[in-house]
Amino acid sequence: MKILIVDDEPLARERLVHLLTEINQENQFIEASNGLEAIEQVNNEEPDIVLMDIRMPGMNGLEATKHLMNIDNPPAIIFTTAYDEYALQAFESQAVDYLLKPIRKERLEKALNSCSKLNKVQLEQLGLQNREISYRTHISAQIRGTLFLVAIKDIYCFLADHKYVTVKYDKEGILAETIIEDTLKSLEEEFATSFLRIHRNALIRKDNIEALQKQNDGRMLLKLRGLPEGLEVSRRHFSSVRKLMKT
Amino acid sequence: MVFAVVIIGELLAFILTLAPLNMAQQRWNNLALISLFIQWNGLMCSGVLCLLRPFIKNYSQQFIAVSSYLSVLLMLTVLSELTFYIMQLYAITDIISTTSHWEFLAHNLLIGGIIGALALRYFYIQHQWRLKIEAESCTKLQLLQARIRPHFLFNSMNSIASLTRTRPDVAERITEDLAELFRMILRDNHELITWSREKELSQRYIDIEKQRLGERLSIQWQTDAIPDNALIPALLIQPLLENAIFHGIEPEITGGSIIVSGELDSSQLKAPQLKISIQNTNSKNLIHRQGNKMALSNIRERLHTHFPGNASITCHEKDDIYFAIVTMPYQHKPDE
Incomplete structure (x- = not known):
């Protein structure tokens, strides 16, 4: 079995490697020290099981799991934690596998043998019950089987077009775009503090507005820093754009 | 009714x-x-x-x-x-x-x-x-x-469990550190201890956390100005260090640094004041972790018990650096 161990503490990872080797000599291990690395490792190595710490810098375990669930054939995920009062209650109520550190060998063995795959409903509930750590710092998209992340802070806007939502973002200084599966409505709700809806088909980053221009035909166009073309502001959303620009 | x-x-x-x-x-x-x-x-x-x-x-x-x-x-x-x-x-x-x-x-x-x-x-x-x-x-x-953040206890236990296999000598030392720290934590700490003792306890604590966080945690002590026999409430600094680690170091992939500095201000006409400040690089992460404000209010309360009206703890943030500053009247243990 190929097992990915995700934990920001080297000692914690070391211990798991020892335990897992004792359980089965043939186990293969890969390690990651935060959520971002975990996703990279899943892409490259396609592990069967992920042992995922919850609190980690960069990207926490809950968010990483959220992204991993978007892969066609996600690995089974077992959460590990030293102490998380609220998260534990949520795990109990959703019957999600979790291990408490320091982890017992027997308990680990049992979890490996019986681990079932998480489903999205369980994960959604976990998020609802752990708002403090359930925010996303990245948006994920799947391209040819690999998961690919875009940091929220690099995003200019989300544009809806027929069936899909396109995200336009800054990729090391170059404007790039990709198609994602989220809906504009859910994105608007999730990132209400940093993004604003300006049109039925557009959601933009608030702190990136450059200017509001009136066109000859009466339409209002919003210019964003770093984005060559202006985006149309609908009459319905005009007042909220104006209000934002005044402050 | x-x-x-x-x-x-x-x-x-x-x-x-x-x-x-x-x-x-x-x-x-x-x-x-x-x-x-x-x-x-x-x-x-x-x-x-x-x-x-x-x-x-x-x-x-x-x-x-x-x-x-x-x-x-x-x-x-x-x-x-x-x-x-x-x-x-x-x-x-x-x-x-x-x-x-x-x-x-x-x-x-x-x-x-x-x-x-x-x-x-x-x-x-x-x-x-x-x-x-x-x-x-x-x-x-x-x-x-x-006084005890459960996180700290369980994480330390996990470190010890891991070290026992590979580096039993380090595991032994950490267990001793933990015991010493907890002996002080579990005492009804209504007493004043010397600065040198408080610093020692804080260093034990940092030692334990360093095992866990490794290079991510760096700390500097600029406290030469504080006399070793200055008296301060027991475990005043440790909870502040714990806060600094929890909010400043742990959420960052590259970690951060903590500076403990102290000065004895005797220039004023009034009684000399002892000032200890703990500053840490604050995490720029989107959402701050919920800490326990209890540590701060607990310290405030204890300062008030020992030095009613004369001591204070203030916190502020400037240029991504978080400061916690304790001021209290300078008292010292008589020389033996």
Whole structure:
């Protein structure tokens, strides 16, 4: 079995490697020290099981799991934690596998043998019950089987077009775009503090507005820093754009 | 509460019946009538206060007190008027025969006003007392939690479990550190200890955390200006370091640094002041982790116990650096 161990503490990872080797000599291990690395490792190595710490810098375990669930054939995920009062209650109520550190060998063995795959409903509930750590710092998209992340802070806007939502973002200084599966409505709700809806088909980053221009035909166009073309502001959303620009 | 109102009302009725010395025959008749009147008043007032509750509960205590009292008086007036009218209608004039309408009303308001004020005061004090009991039992628990962050305990245990296999000597040392730290934490730390001891304990703590965080945690001690025998409340610095790690170091992939600095300010005309500041690079992560504010309020409380009015802890953030600064009067252990 190929097992990915995700934990920001080297000692914690070391211990798991020892335990897992004792359980089965043939186990293969890969390690990651935060959520971002975990996703990279899943892409490259396609592990069967992920042992995922919850609190980690960069990207926490809950968010990483959220992204991993978007892969066609996600690995089974077992959460590990030293102490998380609220998260534990949520795990109990959703019957999600979790291990408490320091982890017992027997308990680990049992979890490996019986681990079932998480489903999205369980994960959604976990998020609802752990708002403090359930925010996303990245948006994920799947391209040819690999998961690919875009940091929220690099995003200019989300544009809806027929069936899909396109995200336009800054990729090391170059404007790039990709198609994602989220809906504009859910994105608007999730990132209400940093993004604003300006049109039925557009959601933009608030702190990136450059200017509001009136066109000859009466339409209002919003210019964003770093984005060559202006985006149309609908009459319905005009007042909220104006209000934002005044402050 | 309603039961208490009924009892108070009935006691009042008894007092009013027994008070006059000269109406022996009618006493029990009067008691019935007076009871009826008082119970009506008491229960109606309670009812009105209950109905008022949602509207006034968000205002200040003074406002609540005055408005409750006024509504009680208003209810009394209304009921007195009603009673007077009914008694005239049915010609129950035994009691009121000698009194005029206005006298009756003034009489009732005066008695009701006094008893109402007493009753409200009684309920207020009882309420305060209950709050105090609740707060006390809560503080005890919080006090313990302010001293031990469960995270720290379990993470350290995990480090030890891991080190036992690979580096038993380090595991041994960490266990000793942990024991020493917990011995101090679990003591009722109402005492002052020397700076050198406090620094030693803090370093033990940092030692443990360093095993876990490795290179991510770096700390500098710029505390040469603090005399070794300066006295400070036990475990004043450790919780602040814990906060710094929890909020500043752990959420960052590359970690961060903590600087502990201290100075002895004896330039002022007043008594010399000891100033210890702990600064850490603050995490720029989107959402701050929920910490426990309990550590801070616990420190504040302990500073107040030892140096009432003379010591303080302040926190502020500047250019992504978080500062916690403790100032207290300088005291020192006599040289041995």
